[in-house]
Amino acid sequence: MKAAVIVFPGSNCDRDVKVALDAATGRPTSMIWHKETELPALDLIVLPGGFSYGDYLRAGAIAARSPVMRAVVAKAQSGTAVLAICNGFQVATEAGLLPGTLMRNRNQKFVCKDVHLKVETSQTAFTARYAAGQVIRLPIAHADGNYFADPETLAEIEAEGRVAFRYVTPDGAPDDDANPNGSAANIAGVFNREKTVLGLMPHPERLTEPALGGIDGRAMFDSLVAALS
Amino acid sequence: MTAAAAIDFASHGLSREEYERLKATLGREPTLVEIGVIGALWSEHCSYKSSKKWLRRLPSQAPWVICGPGENAGVVDIGDGQAAVFKMESHNHPSFIEPYQGAATGVGGILRDVFTMGARPIANMNALRFGDPAHPRTRHLVAGVVAGIGGYGNCVGVPTVGGECGFDPGYNENILVNAMTVGLADAARIFYSAAAGIGNAVVYVGSKTGRDGIHGATMASAEFDEATEEKRPTVQVGDPFTEKLLIEACLELMASDAIVAIQDMGAAGLTSSVFEMAAKGEVGIDLDLDRVPTREPGMSAYEIMLSESQERMLMVLRPERADAAAAIFAKWDLDFAVIGEVTGSGHLVLRHKGETVADLPVAALSAETPEYDRPIRATPPQAPLDAASLAGGEPLDKSLLRLISAPELASKRWIWEQYDHMVMADTIQRPGGDAAVVRVHGSGKALAISVDCTPRYCAADPEMGGAQALAEVWRNLTATGAKPLAFTDCLNFGNPERPEIMGAFAAAIEGLRRAALALDFPVVSGNVSLYNETQGRGIPPTPEIGGIGLIADWRRMAIIAPELGHILVVVGETRGHLGQSLYLAKCLGRAEGPPPPVDLAAERRHGDFVRAEIAAGRLRSCHDLSDGGILVGVAEMCLAGRTGAKVRLPATEIPAMAAFGEDQGRYLAALDRAEVTGFLARAKAAEVPAAEIGKFDGSDLTLEGFFSISLDAIRTAHEGWFPGYMAAP
Amino acid sequence: MKAKVHITLKPGVLDPQGKAIAHALAALGFGGIAEARQGKYIEIDLAEADRARAQAAVEAMCKQLLANTVIENYSIELAE
Amino acid sequence: MKAKVHITLKPGVLDPQGKAIAHALAALGFGGIAEARQGKYIEIDLAEADRARAQAAVEAMCKQLLANTVIENYSIELAE
């Protein structure tokens, strides 16, 4: 699998996801500067976490209009897989790759902690190594992770099975106590219609080694390697 | 040059005597810009004129120290050609005036001190002291400071991995915000600030200069009164996004050989950075202030020199590399301007709009920097506690719940969940344990980091309190298995012109000195914050200490969580010292007695023993004892390990002494049953007191003969206070 | 020419910041607050001296960057 | 009564958001932008029907919560 991480000014999880990808693929992941206008042949594009352009104006807004994003959108439209994590998710919604938007957390505060997530489907390149319904633990670290979409969009996403992950209690209940930011329907991650683009607020790259406190994130990278190699 | 018309030297922070000294050195009347420049340089904040005499007494050498105090940050060798670079700094006054921006720019400033040296920042810490929780302003200050630290650190992508937070009415009008950064560098590529090379370009990079925080340094060197609240300088606003770009651009440039010298613009902005670079390099510098990138039109030379706009650096570059350097800064969309050159004149010459506005002999003025030997008065010793007066308190379980939910000991989760403590994916001990631990990226090594101080001890006996603060940091590092390497400090005190404050300062330094020598734990950087005082009332003496230690193999580190079935052993001697303890304060409402004595030889022996056990792979769970003593320590381990425990107390005159006494030099170790006999035997051989006192088991904390409380009740008490307090209107 | 741009959330779009403000005001003892909504106010200094062209340019800025038109409305005022 | 509150940074205070906006607009090809400044725009629905009392209440809200008067100015407009 040939993977590349897009680096915006202010990205700060670019190295972290590269480390996780390098380990999963066994080969170096390339890093692509936001001023590039063309992309090489790739199997996976990662939009990493961080604070692109300081998240000034709106989280992800300025990065979504940077030169490289036109190329990313074109690749995504022709079927290249895109994994958009945290700030990357915000960029992806601003760029129109994914529906909805990520608003300020309902308690107005940045939140960094492990959360539990229910894997809604294992029928995708991103989640094949998880079991549908499985509860996993991943860290979140964001101030704007409150997923919002209008009711019709939400209904459509649900109907098409495009919710990837939901915030749940450790025993799998998607209740309000388990919702760390106020997201609609406890949504933590969504797919595009073709399920080739995944955006999620939690950071799979932060839990890929026992030393970091767990390995629940590793299966996502392993899934991608298996599906895209 | 035109001399300043009416000489209002006091408003530039100079005393008459200092003004005369400046005049004598120049041999003429100074200009307005010169008075401004020297006023800032000779301020307490920049010159350390009251503290220097004492700071020199601190030991700063060890074979592993690469660079001690005197540069932007300290540097220690961590093997394999790598170095750890770190420093702590205060941002107390600005944070009181504008908590969010004050704290945020404090983080920005300390990050710059570290990456200026060529290091990539890998961890932030913070030590916070607020007033009485019931004080009307406290909640707002806590909310703003925490949001500001998070807002800056999260955005630049450096994990904030730990810190501490205390409350005391003594900080009602003078909160403390001390921030520490640890960075990682190539030991052979450390960058220093001494300018060199006649004709080399002096280059300004980063953000533009605005009228922010002019007079910040002089403000940090004066007491608060109503008037300062009035003439608040424009508060500095931090721009963490620009800082992130500046980090990346500087590190990219540092990979080449373009930089001769580099210095961040911190307190007193361009003034102190350019003067320091010239003084250290024993050269002159000519600056053309018209070339300084400014944010607003019409800025005067005075304003340009004294602006404290953030996210700026000054560099001396090899001229043939200037173009390549400019290209790097252009790539990162940062300002880059050649604003002057290094000269052989030995003078700092400033030109603005065709006029020479300052011409200062650098060496002569450095030599004339005032240094005071201020009068000192010793803190009177406290009478020992009468043990009989301590008998008959409330039941021990009540006291335990009271302590574990007191603002001092309650969980600080509300704070650290607002900090991204995992970015960079090397945090292997998150906040909540003894010391934070971050891996040295891509290696088997890790750094343990801790910040500590116990102001109530320091107030009662500043020398013992100083020694204790250092010992506690050392103990926290040791409890993870790390070898403590060196420390940095923020010495926060009141008005040094008062003999009792200066006496406490001198005594604290003496305590630090003794502890540093005994523990082989030198100082490599630090900061002094004086005049933390409002209307004649100073803060409790607060020598905040930040230490780092090296874990050679992070697979062999200890954590505080025990495993079910582990045997609990207390290491060190339990005498039941309750003087100045949290138990005395919270459960008996008394602040009395001497603080616990620190036996430095025992401290070292006990710590060295514990560390050796961890390094040998025999001890995987360990917790140091401090505030609240054994019972609080056990409760914290139970919470971390999600297990109950059955404990019996060592014998003391009254049970509360054993339960909550704050005797120093102690650890709790949780061991596999099979390891206990050997552990105790080796302890004995090393002359380290150690005794089995219980077992981790079940879901209650049981103290034999006294009580049994559920872990849930303890957790609720421990986790509840902070969010409850912050949610109240 | 100076452009003053107001960016507000469309009706029906969740406004966590506005909600937090209303809540905090109530906690401070301010009564009778039915709702608070938070938007952005952006001032832009333009070299353009022609009103119509300035209006068109700022419209384009709003559509392309300043507003997220999925959830936000914008309004523009021009001043000398 | 509806109150419209504008909160802007005092002149001279650094505005990183405004800076980033101006920069991004330039990168998108909009020329001639000298400066952009970003502020907040807050709308509050009040039960209060008396203008003077509403004005006083919103002033107090600005001072106590909405504006950070160390670095921000505020202005209030009332509308039915």
Ligand SMILES: Nc1ncnc2c1ncn2[C@@H]1O[C@H](COP(=O)(O)OP(=O)(O)O)[C@@H](O)[C@H]1O
């Ligand atoms: N309390 C202290 N202990 C040890 N070193 C100190 C102390 N205070 C200041 N220093 C050292 O003195 C030098 C000047 O400090 P400071 O002016 O705070 O540095 P900067 O201008 O880089 O922020 C630094 O090298 C600092 O490490």
Ligand SMILES: [Mg+2]
């Ligand atoms: Mg410095």
